[in-house]
Amino acid sequence: MSTFVLLTLTGxxxxxxxxxxxxxxxxxxxxxxxxxxxxxxxITVGAYGTWWTSVHVFDGIHSALWRWLASSLLGLVCGGxxxxxxxxxxxxPLYARHIEQVLVTVxxxxxxxxxxxGIWGPDAKTFVVPxxxxxxxxxxxxxxxxxxxxxxxxxxxxxxxxQLFLRKTRYGLIIRAGVENRAMVQxxxxxxxxxxxxxxxxxGIAAAIAGVLSGVYFNVVGPDQxxxxxxxxxxxxxxxxxxxxxxxxxxxxxxxxxxxxxxxxSSGMGDIVVVLMLGIVLLVRPRGIAGAIVGARx
Amino acid sequence: MSAVASKxxxxxxxxxxxxxxxxxxQGVTFDVPEGGVTALLGRNGVGKTTTLRAILxxxxxxxxxxxxxxxxxxxxxxxxxxxxxxxxxxxxxVFTGLTVAANLRLAERDGEPRYDLVYxxxxxxxxxxxxxxxxxxxxxxxxxxxxxxxxxxxxxxLVDEPTKGLAPALVSEVARVLERLAELTxxxxxxxxxxVVRRLARDAIVLDQGxxxxxxxxxxxxxxxxxxxxxxxxxxx
Numbered sequence: 001m002s003t004f005v006l007l008t009l010t011g012x013x014x015x016x017x018x019x020x021x022x023x024x025x026x027x028x029x030x031x032x033x034x035x036x037x038x039x040x041x042x043i044t045v046g047a048y049g050t051w052w053t054s055v056h057v058f059d060g061i062h063s064a065l066w067r068w069l070a071s072s073l074l075g076l077v078c079g080g081x082x083x084x085x086x087x088x089x090x091x092x093p094l095y096a097r098h099i100e101q102v103l104v105t106v107x108x109x110x111x112x113x114x115x116x117x118g119i120w121g122p123d124a125k126t127f128v129v130p131x132x133x134x135x136x137x138x139x140x141x142x143x144x145x146x147x148x149x150x151x152x153x154x155x156x157x158x159x160x161x162x163q164l165f166l167r168k169t170r171y172g173l174i175i176r177a178g179v180e181n182r183a184m185v186q187x188x189x190x191x192x193x194x195x196x197x198x199x200x201x202x203x204g205i206a207a208a209i210a211g212v213l214s215g216v217y218f219n220v221v222g223p224d225q226x227x228x229x230x231x232x233x234x235x236x237x238x239x240x241x242x243x244x245x246x247x248x249x250x251x252x253x254x255x256x257x258x259x260x261x262x263x264x265x266s267s268g269m270g271d272i273v274v275v276l277m278l279g280i281v282l283l284v285r286p287r288g289i290a291g292a293i294v295g296a297r298x
Numbered sequence: 299m300s301a302v303a304s305k306x307x308x309x310x311x312x313x314x315x316x317x318x319x320x321x322x323x324q325g326v327t328f329d330v331p332e333g334g335v336t337a338l339l340g341r342n343g344v345g346k347t348t349t350l351r352a353i354l355x356x357x358x359x360x361x362x363x364x365x366x367x368x369x370x371x372x373x374x375x376x377x378x379x380x381x382x383x384x385x386x387x388x389x390x391x392v393f394t395g396l397t398v399a400a401n402l403r404l405a406e407r408d409g410e411p412r413y414d415l416v417y418x419x420x421x422x423x424x425x426x427x428x429x430x431x432x433x434x435x436x437x438x439x440x441x442x443x444x445x446x447x448x449x450x451x452x453x454x455x456l457v458d459e460p461t462k463g464l465a466p467a468l469v470s471e472v473a474r475v476l477e478r479l480a481e482l483t484x485x486x487x488x489x490x491x492x493x494v495v496r497r498l499a500r501d502a503i504v505l506d507q508g509x510x511x512x513x514x515x516x517x518x519x520x521x522x523x524x525x526x527x528x529x530x531x532x533x534x535x
Contacts, residue, residue: 177393177404184391189379189407
């Protein structure tokens with residue numbers, strides 16, 4: 001029983017990170033039709049931004065909690081600004097040129113990993129985090145690392161904030177409409193390009209949060225961390241339904257739990273089972289989970 | 299071009315559009331006079347919808363489109379629309395995932411959107427404001443599409459086949475609304491239903507194979523069955 005509880009909460013923690021990455025990917029694809037392979041770079045910017053500012057800017061702060069929070073905040077700002085610049089400089093000139101967009105984003109992702117490796121080396125960097133995060137809480141006989149609660153709570157808060165933004169603000173309305181029919185949004189006199197930049201910035205911030213939390217989850221950050229998380233986030237986006245935040249949240253939980261349970265009960269077959277699951281979804285419900293939850297779209 | 303001399307509001311000159319390998323518009327040229335309804339007619343696939351989309355910049359085009367002598371072709375679609383060019387698309391393109399109220403809110407362009415007018419013409423929309431547009435009937439979707447354009451004060455309104463797929467009673471209802479619209483603004487109307495054209499249009503432009511092949515008084519055109527049959531491929535107007 002305690003093992004099952006541990007696997008479930010660890011899976012939910014991992015699912016939280018998948019969701020944070022997938023939400024931005026899903027919105028970007030849904031609104032703009034851009035398959036953003038450079039999303040892993042946004043994760044890396046968030047993670048390295050947090051690590052670097054923690055070591056070089058906020059090293060004078062003695063409280064590990066405040067130091068971590070302050071450096072994380074700057075990491076998120078770095079992620080959002082970097083993502084907005086990528087949209088403005090690299091993606092905007094290539095609208096409707098999908099092959100070129102894929103090439104640019106793949107190229108940026110590869111170049112960015114090389115750049116990070118070139119500057120800070122291939123070795124993983126240790127995160128300075130509040131000691132409480134590495135302690136455990138006992139639930140149902142299982143010793144749950146405390147960082148899992150932070151990851152789950154953060155993803156829940158991001159989901160709630162995104163839904164609030166999408167449902168209660170004019171830009172949210174524009175994004176929801178744009179996911180459905182971008183040309184018609186323009187034909188109503190709305191500059192949809194501003195929404196594009198905003199969606200990239202939001203996606204960048206969410207990915208940067210995932211970068212920070214992955215640093216906590218794995219204890220370290222490395223140049224390839226963004227890439228490895230991105231692969232599963234893409235699977236989550238496809239299973240959840242492109243353009244649907246709610247679909248991404250459900251799929252992230254399902255994928256992460258299946259991965260955790262399978263890894264434990266069948267000796268590391270989790271990744272293969274997740275890929276099989278992707279294949280089945282593509283065959284049976286190509287639109288993903290969101291095809292069944294139309295009302296919950298975005 | 300009109301029987302009554304009117305100031306030209308919208309001027310289209312030598313408009314070319316390629317869709318893939320197909321040269322859809324091959325130098326379309328016409329004027330839309332200020333006020334009333336100008337009908338853009340032609341058989342299926344001659345480029346009527348593409349002409350409206352080209353005016354709005356929704357497709358890549360070459361040529362000139364001027365509104366009140368101001369060139370529009372260099373502008374992005376949203377900037378053209380903000381010059382008071384309204385659009386009611388052929389397939390309605392209502393956002394089915396949003397409520398009726400959200401669809402209308404999204405279309406608000408002016409400081410004072412004309413909800414009074416919209417709800418006077420379509421009282422049903424007020425009752426259904428919280429309903430998701432995806433659950434509306436075809437006629438109700440058309441109401442939302444027209445209402446979005448009505449909310450704002452447009453210099454010219456591009457309306458693409460508003461009666462397509464509607465029951466006869468709804469066709470008459472839509473025609474009544476378009477009549478009211480024409481009192482408020484200039485309308486460039488793509489329409490296959492010649493009864494509606496006869497009721498509404500003052501001028502008519504006929505396209506064939508991406509070119510203008512006729513322009514003049516609408517009633518004069520519709521009163522000549524042989525010309526109608528030759529240009530539009532229908533037996534009687």
